[in-house]
Amino acid sequence: MQDEPTPTELIKAVADFLRNEIAPAIKGHNSFKLRVGINALDLVTRQLALAEAGDETEAARLKQLLGADGTLTELNRALSARIASGEVDLKTPGLSEHLWQTTMDKLAVDQPNYASYKRELGNT
Amino acid sequence: MIETELTRCVASFHPGATGITGAAKLSGGASQETWTFDIVHPNGNVGAILRRAPPGYGAAPGRAAGLDAEATLMQLAHDAGLPSPKVMHVLTPEDGLGRGFIMARVEGETIARKILRDEEFANARPILARQLGRVIASIHGLPQAKLPQLRSLTATKEIEDLGREYHGFNWPRPVFELALRWLRDHDPGPSSDVTLVHGDFRHGNLIIGPDGVRAVLDWELAHTGDPMEDLGWICVNSWRFGEIDKPVGGFGTREDLFAGYEEAGRKADRDRVMFWEVMGTLRWGVMCCGMMQRFRSGPDHSMERAMIGRRASETEIDLLRLLAPRGK
Numbered sequence: 001m002q003d004e005p006t007p008t009e010l011i012k013a014v015a016d017f018l019r020n021e022i023a024p025a026i027k028g029h030n031s032f033k034l035r036v037g038i039n040a041l042d043l044v045t046r047q048l049a050l051a052e053a054g055d056e057t058e059a060a061r062l063k064q065l066l067g068a069d070g071t072l073t074e075l076n077r078a079l080s081a082r083i084a085s086g087e088v089d090l091k092t093p094g095l096s097e098h099l100w101q102t103t104m105d106k107l108a109v110d111q112p113n114y115a116s117y118k119r120e121l122g123n124t
Numbered sequence: 125m126i127e128t129e130l131t132r133c134v135a136s137f138h139p140g141a142t143g144i145t146g147a148a149k150l151s152g153g154a155s156q157e158t159w160t161f162d163i164v165h166p167n168g169n170v171g172a173i174l175r176r177a178p179p180g181y182g183a184a185p186g187r188a189a190g191l192d193a194e195a196t197l198m199q200l201a202h203d204a205g206l207p208s209p210k211v212m213h214v215l216t217p218e219d220g221l222g223r224g225f226i227m228a229r230v231e232g233e234t235i236a237r238k239i240l241r242d243e244e245f246a247n248a249r250p251i252l253a254r255q256l257g258r259v260i261a262s263i264h265g266l267p268q269a270k271l272p273q274l275r276s277l278t279a280t281k282e283i284e285d286l287g288r289e290y291h292g293f294n295w296p297r298p299v300f301e302l303a304l305r306w307l308r309d310h311d312p313g314p315s316s317d318v319t320l321v322h323g324d325f326r327h328g329n330l331i332i333g334p335d336g337v338r339a340v341l342d343w344e345l346a347h348t349g350d351p352m353e354d355l356g357w358i359c360v361n362s363w364r365f366g367e368i369d370k371p372v373g374g375f376g377t378r379e380d381l382f383a384g385y386e387e388a389g390r391k392a393d394r395d396r397v398m399f400w401e402v403m404g405t406l407r408w409g410v411m412c413c414g415m416m417q418r419f420r421s422g423p424d425h426s427m428e429r430a431m432i433g434r435r436a437s438e439t440e441i442d443l444l445r446l447l448a449p450r451g452k
Contacts, residue, residue, distance in 0.1 A: 033427065033428070036427050036428050036431055037427055039431060040427060040430070040431055043431075043434060073296065076296040076297070076298060077296040079296075079298045079301075080296040080297065080298050080300075080301040083298055083301040083302050083305055084301050084304070084305060086305065089302075089305070090302070090447070090448050096448045096450075099298060099299055099302065099444060099448065100444060100448070100450060102298075103299060103437065103440045103441050103444055104441075106437040106440070107437055107438070107441055110434045110435070110437045110438070111434070111435065111437065111438055114438050114441070115364075115366045115367075115368045116361060116368060116438070116441045116442055116445055117438075117441055119368065120441065120445070120450070123450055123451050
């Protein structure tokens with residue numbers, strides 16, 4: 001077992017240092033790049049916190065939809081093939097809900113400030 | 125240094141020019157660069173932009189029309205009275221600057237967030253959608269006989285190209301697959317009206333001033349095809365920068381865009397525009413995935429590229445909002 005603090009705590013400490021102490025002192029294109037870097041660290045902390053649960057429920061829904069087992073990539077590949085062939089479509093029970101839930105879980109990690117996501121959060 | 129070549133070059137096409145000053149690279153990868161500089165002249169300096177493929181870089185890759193075609197199109201647009209910078213000089217081998225052209229610099233803003241939020245553009249925002257409708261109509265009306273050699277594209281071909289590119293990533297995305305299937309099922313077939321298509325008419329490629337649009341830039345993706353493609357592309361949610369209830373670039377309505385387009389004597393086909401909006405949304409998503417691939421395989425191992433890769437999910441939610449809206 002690894003020692004503490006956890007990766008999440010370490011990354012958050014670094015991101016907060018860059019945001020609060022360094023960013024105000026940086027100018028020009030490097031300031032833009034620094035902001036991108038801080039955004040990347042924030043994204044990673046969200047992923048560490050949320051991804052495991054999201055992946056588990058996504059896999060469970062996929063197994064139910066497909067009546068098959070496999071890794072997350074294999075299951076997504078199988079679903080993609082069935083959508084491409086027309087075997088399943090938006091009339092298939094559960095497909096739309098699955099795609100929506102999976103996409104919302106991704107946005108919660110990738111881009112929680114994206115306007116479409118915030119609008120849809122209000123629609124749930 | 126580029127200053128030496130530029131000084132010699134400007135003297136050859138701008139009589140009385142004594143040199144150049146303030147040369148700075150604005151953007152560019154290895155194969156395409158943009159530089160700003162001033163031509164020094166006793167009657168006053170003249171702002172200029174160089175767009176070039178540096179010496180040693182030949183034909184533009186993939187979908188690009190090529191810098192010679194871009195220069196011809198901008199000149200055509202300028203001559204037709206469209207907001208377009210004047211092309212001052214097309215580079216020759218003697219210039220020693222590579223391939224490309226020099227144009228007059230147009231002052232104004234290209235950064236979407238400023239155009240959508242700054243007070244300076246408050247009067248421009250309500251008029252832009254209609255104005256851009258008229259500009260797109262004029263682009264589509266440029267004389268076919270004078271166009272340079274361009275690729276011709278149909279919806280069917282674009283679906284195939286996009287599908288091939290996406291499948292090449294080998295990263296299964298059910299939402300993209302759903303969008304591809306929808307595009308195949310709703311392919312409107314060849315357009316009865318085939319025109320010049322700008323191909324990248326959106327924020328970043330438009331110079332905006334407090335008075336409205338001042339220049340249309342970046343004709344790199346120009347081709348011939350369905351004119352509704354340009355109208356759909358500027359409605360893609362990715363170019364609304366948060367203003368999601370204003371479909372045209374985050375500043376206007378589809379109705380205003382279509383009204384402007386039709387004022388100029390052309391007909392807007394709403395269903396086709398919707399088709400191209402879906403295509404455009406998927407295209408930007410596939411482009412984001414492409415950024416991830418290039419980040420991973422180098423040589424541009426940049427943070428910005430990596431983070432754009434993580435924006436593909438934005439297009440997935442937008443595709444679902446278009447194709448499988450909830451609560452209706």
